[in-house]
Amino acid sequence: MKSRRPLDAALWVALAVPAASADAIGLNEPRPLRAQLAGLAVLAAATATWRARPATAFLLAAALGLTAPALFTASYGPALVVFGLLLGKHGPRTRPALLAFAAVWAAGTVRIAVRDVDPVVEWLVLTGTLLFGAVFPWLAGRYWRQGRELAAAGWARADQLEREQRIVADRARLRERARIAQDMHDSLGHELSLIAVRAGALQVAPDLPDRHQAAASDLRAAAAEATDRLRAVIGVLRDEGDETAPLAPPGETVEQLVARAAESGLPVRYVYVSEGPESESGTGGTGGPHATGAANKATTATSACSVPAPPDAARLAHRVVQEALTNAAKYAPGAPVTVAATRTDAGTKIEVTNGPPPPGGSPGPASPGTGSGLADLRARVTAHGGTLTTGPRGDGFHVTANLPAPGTAPLVAPPLPGRTLAHARRRTALAFGAAIATGSVLVTGAFGWYAYTKTHSVLNPADYAALHVGQPQSQVAAVLPDHSVTDPPTERAPGPPPAGADCRYYRSSGQLFTSLTHYRLCFDHGRLVEKTVIPKAGAARDVNRVGPR
Numbered sequence: 001m002k003s004r005r006p007l008d009a010a011l012w013v014a015l016a017v018p019a020a021s022a023d024a025i026g027l028n029e030p031r032p033l034r035a036q037l038a039g040l041a042v043l044a045a046a047t048a049t050w051r052a053r054p055a056t057a058f059l060l061a062a063a064l065g066l067t068a069p070a071l072f073t074a075s076y077g078p079a080l081v082v083f084g085l086l087l088g089k090h091g092p093r094t095r096p097a098l099l100a101f102a103a104v105w106a107a108g109t110v111r112i113a114v115r116d117v118d119p120v121v122e123w124l125v126l127t128g129t130l131l132f133g134a135v136f137p138w139l140a141g142r143y144w145r146q147g148r149e150l151a152a153a154g155w156a157r158a159d160q161l162e163r164e165q166r167i168v169a170d171r172a173r174l175r176e177r178a179r180i181a182q183d184m185h186d187s188l189g190h191e192l193s194l195i196a197v198r199a200g201a202l203q204v205a206p207d208l209p210d211r212h213q214a215a216a217s218d219l220r221a222a223a224a225e226a227t228d229r230l231r232a233v234i235g236v237l238r239d240e241g242d243e244t245a246p247l248a249p250p251g252e253t254v255e256q257l258v259a260r261a262a263e264s265g266l267p268v269r270y271v272y273v274s275e276g277p278e279s280e281s282g283t284g285g286t287g288g289p290h291a292t293g294a295a296n297k298a299t300t301a302t303s304a305c306s307v308p309a310p311p312d313a314a315r316l317a318h319r320v321v322q323e324a325l326t327n328a329a330k331y332a333p334g335a336p337v338t339v340a341a342t343r344t345d346a347g348t349k350i351e352v353t354n355g356p357p358p359p360g361g362s363p364g365p366a367s368p369g370t371g372s373g374l375a376d377l378r379a380r381v382t383a384h385g386g387t388l389t390t391g392p393r394g395d396g397f398h399v400t401a402n403l404p405a406p407g408t409a410p411l412v413a414p415p416l417p418g419r420t421l422a423h424a425r426r427r428t429a430l431a432f433g434a435a436i437a438t439g440s441v442l443v444t445g446a447f448g449w450y451a452y453t454k455t456h457s458v459l460n461p462a463d464y465a466a467l468h469v470g471q472p473q474s475q476v477a478a479v480l481p482d483h484s485v486t487d488p489p490t491e492r493a494p495g496p497p498p499a500g501a502d503c504r505y506y507r508s509s510g511q512l513f514t515s516l517t518h519y520r521l522c523f524d525h526g527r528l529v530e531k532t533v534i535p536k537a538g539a540a541r542d543v544n545r546v547g548p549r
Contacts, residue, residue, distance in 0.1 A: 012047040015082065016040050019075045039064055043079055050086050055096040058083040062104045062134070066111060077133060084134040088141020097138055105130055124446035131442065193329040194264035196223035224330065253314070254321050254350075258339050261325050268325065271340040313403050316384055317341070317350050323377050324352035324399040332357045335396060347386070347404040356395035374399075451512060457483040459506035464519050464531070471528045476521065481506065488518055493534050497522050501529055 019039055042060050050057035061083045064076040091097050108126040112119050199220035208216070252260075258270040321339055328337045332354050340351040374390055381388040386403045463479040488505035497503040501522035508517040515537035522530040 008047045008051075011082070012044055015043050015047070015079045018078050019043060039076065043076075046079065046083060050083060051090065054083070054087040054091045055100045058087045058097075058100055058134070059103065062100075066104070066107055080133050081137045084137035085141040085144075088138035088143075089145045090141075101130065101134060101138075104134070124442050124449065128443040128446055131438070192223045192226050193326045194261060194266070196220045197265050197329045197333060199223060252318070254318055254339070254341060257318060257321055257325070261329070266325065266329055266337060267334070268337040268339060271338065272342075273340070274343045313348065313384070316381065316386075316403060317348060317401070319380065320350050320377060320388070320399070320401045321352060323373050324354075327373070328352070328354040328397070332396065334358045345405065347402060350399075350401040350403065352399040353393060354396045453483055453486065454507065454512055455510045457481055457485050457505075457507050458510050459508065459519050461508055464506075464508075467521070467528060467531055469528055469531065473523050473526045473528065476523075476528050480504075480521075485518065488520070489515075489534055489537070492518075492537065493520065494532060497532075498524065498530055500524060503530075505534075 020036060042064055046057040046060040049060075058080075061076060061079040065073060065080055087097050087100070105126070108130070109123065112122045112126065115122075199216045255270060255272075258268055262268050325337065325339075328335060335354045335357045337352065337354040340349075340353075342349040342351075374388075378388040378390075381401055381403070384403065386401060388402075389400045391398060458481055460479070467476055467479070485505040485507060497520065501524045503520055503522040506519045506521070508519060517536050518534040520530070520532040520534060521528060522532075
């Protein structure tokens, strides 16, 4: 706080110079010394409080202007502008500033109402002065404040982006681990399920000795147990809060996947249907433990009818069929499975249906699955804009996946910060433009009215000299201008007007914004009873009064 006191003292000196010198050089009406000292004391109080209470400091500066003939004067106008600027720069809220402006406007309006002056021009001058001398500096201060806050926020945002970049790099490593873990689960789990299928086929083979069938049963149980353990280990590595990480291309088509499952003894049939004009349709055969070669042959015959899709869609179709065949081999061993792929202009439809296991077939796993495989698959399909439905069908199970064609997924346009910033700037420019236009109209109207009233209240000095006391008012009115002065300098008059007389004031010249000699003419009972010359500011008060004393 002590380091700021010299700055406040320098501010007070800068504002005190015009306040003390304006009277001396004739820019204001002369004021008593005590009034000047009181004004300097109020400026000192304002400079001492503007940091903690900027609205109070602004009101003190405005009060000095309200005690003068106009709100903005050469003495205290600079203080009004400076404290309005500081109010916008250091005022944290908008409401106190608006209340302060409203209070100044209301006090000025009351002051105009109680004075015997022309209210129109005075009110226009008050409003224009408040707008340009207080509101505009306040807006400039707020713009200054917001610019500094935006710059600080920009640096903070840059630091945050650096931290986020490091977090993203760490998260990318974790996601790669999750991707590798998921790939291991999908690939090894599928292979272990096929091993279990082959072991189950050996277990029920009629020409195999009992001890070999028991060994095959142990092998099937070990494969199923290894699959469950693999799922548990992979579950530790996976992050449930992450998005599903994409797998690398499996390197085989859906038809090759079905053919490999058929070679392992899974009774699977593949059907491909295309509704497009350039594709064919093919139907595979049904295989079983004793018809593996036929199934392989039928499936290979339709390999030309692979699902024609982009790499992401083909990989997703492969994943759907792989998960469905793994579940069929694990939970319904020996049951016939049908894989149907249908391609349309809207996308690709994958259907995998398995029936109930045959009587006397090898039993499935003793414990039910967790369902996480289908849940992950549904999340992955949904993320690509498709749908996945699963559930019982008859005595078996059915999986249906609808994969959209490329380019059909709805795209959401990202927000454009540039357009938002341009819109904000345009709104700010319009607000400033409206304020400037309003203030210009008020100031132009006030100046026009001021110039009109001042130039139409001029009494020619020669005509004034030709007037004499006792002259009828009707004759005097012939040389008088259309208007009289509404704010005469009565404080400079050599004496008070006659009691009960109707006195009017006139200017000696049409010059504006300068101190002039004024004339006072007083009438009583239809005759001129006094004519007085009121000297301009700074001139000696020579008694030039004709009439009763």
